[in-house]
Every structure is written in C-alpha cells, then in structure tokens.
Amino acid sequence: MKNSVNRVTLMGSLGKDPEITTFESGKKKASFSIATNDYYTNDKGERIESTEWHRAIAWGKDAEYVESHLRKGKxxxxxxxxxxxxxxxxxxxxxxxxxxxxxxxxxxxxxxxxE
Incomplete structure (x- = not known):
C-alpha cells in the first residue's frame, strides 16, 4: 500500500468535561470522549438509536482550545x-x-x- 491515508472526521457531543494534562515543559494534552449517534429501523419498524463512543486527544494549541472552549455536551x-x-x-x-x-x-x- 504505497499511498495509504489515515484520516477520520467525527461530529458529535462531548460525554464529559475534558481532562487536561500539563507537562513540566508547559506543553498540554487534552483527552476527551465524543459520542456519535446513528439510527436504523429494526425488523419491527421501530427506530433504534445506536451510540458509539470515541476517545480523542489534542496537543499544544489545540489542547489549549479544548481547555477553554469545550465542556460536557458541547x-x-x-x-x-x-x-x-x-x-x-x-x-x-x-x-x-x-x-x-x-x-x-x-x-x-x-x-x-x-440561546
């Protein structure tokens, strides 16, 4: 596989407030979880919601953005x-x-x- 790509895009909601780690160097890491929802109709005709949880991390300036802008439910x-x-x-x-x-x-x- 000469030309492979590792790329993912997610749109969802934070499950809880992010966890911020600040290292001795001053560099920050933000860890958080995102819920994405999918819907399908089962064989009885009922609409079923399926939720997947994804772990995400951000470093440096992105971690600082997460720290100041993201909270549970965003x-x-x-x-x-x-x-x-x-x-x-x-x-x-x-x-x-x-x-x-x-x-x-x-x-x-x-x-x-x-709002």
Missing part, C-alpha cells in the same frame, strides 16, 4: 488520525484507539442556537 467536529497504543494492567494487555486531532471546532446545535 457539539464538535474534529478531523484527525487514528492512533493505537497498549498498556499492561496486571497480567493483561489493554489496547486503546484514539483520534489525534488535527483540526477541531465547536459547532452550534439547534438548542444552543436558540
């Missing part, structure tokens, strides 16, 4: 790349997939537009 659109890492807990290896943000923007929802 709707955002982000573009980034998928990254995967693992860690050991006890005798088990856990794998984590995150979206590393390249661009991030708060978007107005129908509820916030009325």
């Amino acid at each position: 709707r955002v659109i982000l573009e980034g790349k998928l990254t995967t890492h693992s860690y050991e807990k006890g005798e088990q290896t856990h794998y984590v997939t995150e979206v590393r943000c390249n661009t991030l923007q708060v978007i107005a929802s129908a509820d916030t537009a009325k």
Whole structure:
C-alpha cells in the first residue's frame, strides 16, 4: 500500500468535561470522549438509536482550545488520525484507539442556537 491515508472526521457531543494534562515543559494534552449517534429501523419498524463512543486527544494549541472552549455536551467536529497504543494492567494487555486531532471546532446545535 504505497499511498495509504489515515484520516477520520467525527461530529458529535462531548460525554464529559475534558481532562487536561500539563507537562513540566508547559506543553498540554487534552483527552476527551465524543459520542456519535446513528439510527436504523429494526425488523419491527421501530427506530433504534445506536451510540458509539470515541476517545480523542489534542496537543499544544489545540489542547489549549479544548481547555477553554469545550465542556460536557458541547457539539464538535474534529478531523484527525487514528492512533493505537497498549498498556499492561496486571497480567493483561489493554489496547486503546484514539483520534489525534488535527483540526477541531465547536459547532452550534439547534438548542444552543436558540440561546
């Protein structure tokens, strides 16, 4: 695969306030989760909502933007790349997939537009 691309775009709502880590160097990292919703109709004709949760991280100026502008429930659109890492807990290896943000923007929802 000579010309492969790792790019993802998500639009959803934050599930909780972001976690901000400030390192000794002064560089910041923001970690947060985003919920995206999908809808389908089951074989009984009922509309079913399916929610997926995505972990996201932002560094540097993007982390500062997250710290000052994002809170639980805010709707955002982000573009980034998928990254995967693992860690050991006890005798088990856990794998984590995150979206590393390249661009991030708060978007107005129908509820916030009325305020």
